[in-house]
Amino acid sequence: MDFKLSTNLAPFSRLSDRFVPGGYGEGHPFEKALELVSKIDGIDGVGLGWPSPLGDGAKLKSLLDSLGLQLGTLDTNIYTEARFKNGSFTNPDPAIRRAAIDRTKDTIDAALAAGAPDINLWPGHDGFDYSFQGHYANAWEWLLEGLAEVAEHDPAMPISIEYKCKEPRANTYISNMGKALWLVERINKPHVGITLDTGHALAALENPAECAALAMRAGKLQQVHLNDNYRDWDHDLFPGAVNVWELVEFFFWVRKLGYRGWYSLDIFPYREDGHKILQTAVLACRTCWNLAGELLERNIDQLLQSGDHLEAKQILWELIYDRKDTKALSLKDQ
Amino acid sequence: MIANHPFGACLPTFGSCADRYCLSGYGGGGSTMEEMLDLSMQVPGLDGIELVGNWHVNDDNIRTVNKMLADRGKKLCMLVPDLWTQAKWGRGSLAAPDAPTRRAGIDEVKKVMDWAAELGCPFVDVWLGQDGFDYSFQADYTEAYKWIREALIECAGHNKKTRILVEYKPREPRGRCFIDSAAKTLLLLQGLDDIGVLLDVGHSLQGGENVAEAAALLHSYGKLDYLHLNDNHGDWDDDMMVGAVHLVYYLELVYWLKKVNYQGWLTLDVFPYREDGVQAAIQCKEWMEVFFAAVDRVGMYAIGEVIRNADATKSTALVRQALGLSTIKA
Numbered sequence: 001m002d003f004k005l006s007t008n009l010a011p012f013s014r015l016s017d018r019f020v021p022g023g024y025g026e027g028h029p030f031e032k033a034l035e036l037v038s039k040i041d042g043i044d045g046v047g048l049g050w051p052s053p054l055g056d057g058a059k060l061k062s063l064l065d066s067l068g069l070q071l072g073t074l075d076t077n078i079y080t081e082a083r084f085k086n087g088s089f090t091n092p093d094p095a096i097r098r099a100a101i102d103r104t105k106d107t108i109d110a111a112l113a114a115g116a117p118d119i120n121l122w123p124g125h126d127g128f129d130y131s132f133q134g135h136y137a138n139a140w141e142w143l144l145e146g147l148a149e150v151a152e153h154d155p156a157m158p159i160s161i162e163y164k165c166k167e168p169r170a171n172t173y174i175s176n177m178g179k180a181l182w183l184v185e186r187i188n189k190p191h192v193g194i195t196l197d198t199g200h201a202l203a204a205l206e207n208p209a210e211c212a213a214l215a216m217r218a219g220k221l222q223q224v225h226l227n228d229n230y231r232d233w234d235h236d237l238f239p240g241a242v243n244v245w246e247l248v249e250f251f252f253w254v255r256k257l258g259y260r261g262w263y264s265l266d267i268f269p270y271r272e273d274g275h276k277i278l279q280t281a282v283l284a285c286r287t288c289w290n291l292a293g294e295l296l297e298r299n300i301d302q303l304l305q306s307g308d309h310l311e312a313k314q315i316l317w318e319l320i321y322d323r324k325d326t327k328a329l330s331l332k333d334q
Numbered sequence: 335m336i337a338n339h340p341f342g343a344c345l346p347t348f349g350s351c352a353d354r355y356c357l358s359g360y361g362g363g364g365s366t367m368e369e370m371l372d373l374s375m376q377v378p379g380l381d382g383i384e385l386v387g388n389w390h391v392n393d394d395n396i397r398t399v400n401k402m403l404a405d406r407g408k409k410l411c412m413l414v415p416d417l418w419t420q421a422k423w424g425r426g427s428l429a430a431p432d433a434p435t436r437r438a439g440i441d442e443v444k445k446v447m448d449w450a451a452e453l454g455c456p457f458v459d460v461w462l463g464q465d466g467f468d469y470s471f472q473a474d475y476t477e478a479y480k481w482i483r484e485a486l487i488e489c490a491g492h493n494k495k496t497r498i499l500v501e502y503k504p505r506e507p508r509g510r511c512f513i514d515s516a517a518k519t520l521l522l523l524q525g526l527d528d529i530g531v532l533l534d535v536g537h538s539l540q541g542g543e544n545v546a547e548a549a550a551l552l553h554s555y556g557k558l559d560y561l562h563l564n565d566n567h568g569d570w571d572d573d574m575m576v577g578a579v580h581l582v583y584y585l586e587l588v589y590w591l592k593k594v595n596y597q598g599w600l601t602l603d604v605f606p607y608r609e610d611g612v613q614a615a616i617q618c619k620e621w622m623e624v625f626f627a628a629v630d631r632v633g634m635y636a637i638g639e640v641i642r643n644a645d646a647t648k649s650t651a652l653v654r655q656a657l658g659l660s661t662i663k664a
Contacts, residue, residue: 167353
């Protein structure tokens with residue numbers, strides 16, 4: 001089975017937070033960052049934002065082709081400009097809602113020209129900080145209306161909606177898999193699905209494996225983002241840094257249910273070397289992916305059905321204990 | 335003033351706040367220090383301003399700070415050494431893995447202590463935001479605590495005219511910070527009478543503390559020196575307006591501040607990304623006034639009696655009575 005791993009450009013970008021607005025490192029210009037990504041063993045694609053510095057989907061495609069990189073997704077940027085601070089698709093100002101819809105349609109057009117498999121849509125500012133601040137009924141109506149409109153724009157381009165429980169708002173409307181599934185089921189278009197970001201699921205106190213199974217049961221798992229955290233915040237650590245078993249279980253379920261899309265690294269290495277952390281992330285992901293493959297071969301599924309999870313755990317520990325050379329194993333697909 | 339306490343605000347209250355997504359800031363507020371100070375004039379009863387090294391004060395402008403404040407009738411209530419606004423502190427300051435960075439951190443604190451003494455500012459806030467870890471097997475915990483304690487001891491002896499306060503916070507910008515709770519801060523400062531504690535209400539709530547208990551605990555060890563006021567949803571340092579979420583916690587905190595006769599600063603540390611900073615500060619002050627009035631409505635003795643009897647049904651009734659919502663007497 002194919003393990004298609006991509007990354008965004010964050011590992012080679014200047015990363016800031018609210019305390020260090022000048023950034024933790026220098027970062028690289030767009031084209032240099034792409035070139036650096038193309039040199040990472042085990043990474044085949046890149047997820048990019050739109051608008052792009054290249055300004056043209058076709059140009060983007062030829063640049064990526066020349067670097068031997070595939071475009072994993074094109075992300076509609078409705079969250080880095082102050083005008084979206086009170087929301088994009090749910091902004092009380094109709095002009096801003098319109099701007100979010102227009103930006104998304106532009107992204108769809110660019111994605112078609114660039115040959116992206118889908119666009120990613122994360123309404124990060126759509127939520128509320130305070131009680132009596134959000135008009136929940138209007139907000140969900142506007143979300144449904146706006147998303148229905150962009151879904152009509154060109155059904156040839158899949159739209160993947162990403163949920164997250166908080167940040168940059170203290171509370172986000174599309175905050176968990178249940179709400180995301182409700183939303184896309186209401187939109188009810190075959191090309192509108194869900195981005196499951198494993199870190200967002202963990203921060204929302206969900207189990208990514210269960211979320212994946214739910215979404216795949218509905219045929220709605222469009223895209224996967226991989227990262228990790230302490231279940232309290234979207235720290236964007238590399239996958240498997242904290243929740244190792246959860247990552248193995250996640251791969252077990254998406255492999256079992258036949259997910260065919262991209263796995264996209266979405267990490268924010270403020271303090272780490274971009275090249276080295278991506279190598280580490282590739283190693284962690286491939287090792288957990290391969291472990292999941294071995295569990296599938298050992299027919300763990302039957303043990304789960306019979307409720308004998310302890311037997312499954314014993315097999316898992318045996319697999320770990322018997323492992324002589326994880327690096328060698330991780331480099332060959334199961 | 336707020337109920338006879340000096341009332342302060344961190345200067346970014348009046349600026350444009352940025353985060354990791356919206357790097358250029360959410361807009362509003364002033365851009366220069368003087369514009370922000372001008373805005374602070376619109377908050378009635380605001381006595382003092384808290385400034386951050388590198389962001390607001392530096393080697394070039396430090397001599398002009400007092401005049402900028404005096405022209406606007408404000409005191410400098412706190413000077414915060416820059417141990418966290420630049421990439422050079424990304425792996426830590428007083429507990430950085432490399433000795434030169436630790437030394438630079440100590441020098442920075444000492445320099446700011448001298449500035450504070452010269453400017454008549456009583457406190458220096460050592461917030462070790464970058465001292466912690468994101469990953470397992472990343473930090474040497476025993477060395478880190480030793481380094482922090484030794485650095486603080488060295489700094490505390492440097493200039494007796496100003497008092498170092500340690501501000502604890504559970505996490506952010508690190509995934510986990512070393513000095514993360516009231517109790518751990520007390521442990522760190524055991525036997526160090528020259529060093530106090532800054533209690534940030536939001537940090538305490540983020541760490542799952544009852545902030546009233548944290549205040550009482552710090553007071554018991556003579557280390558309740560200064561307060562930062564803000565609110566959040568209990569899991570992150572959202573830096574929201576006072577009373578936005580934790581009304582009852584704030585009411586209990588104010589009771590304990592009165593009970594232990596806290597006389598110090600009540601300083602706002604809010605990040606009004608999407609709000610007008612002046613209006614946000616006014617709303618925070620209004621809530622604090624209401625909490626003090628609410629405690630007085632029931633009375634210290636009556637509240638003390640309820641606590642002595644440890645009867646939660648009476649406690650919840652007194653909250654209603656304090657907020658002027660009671661139908662029956664507590």
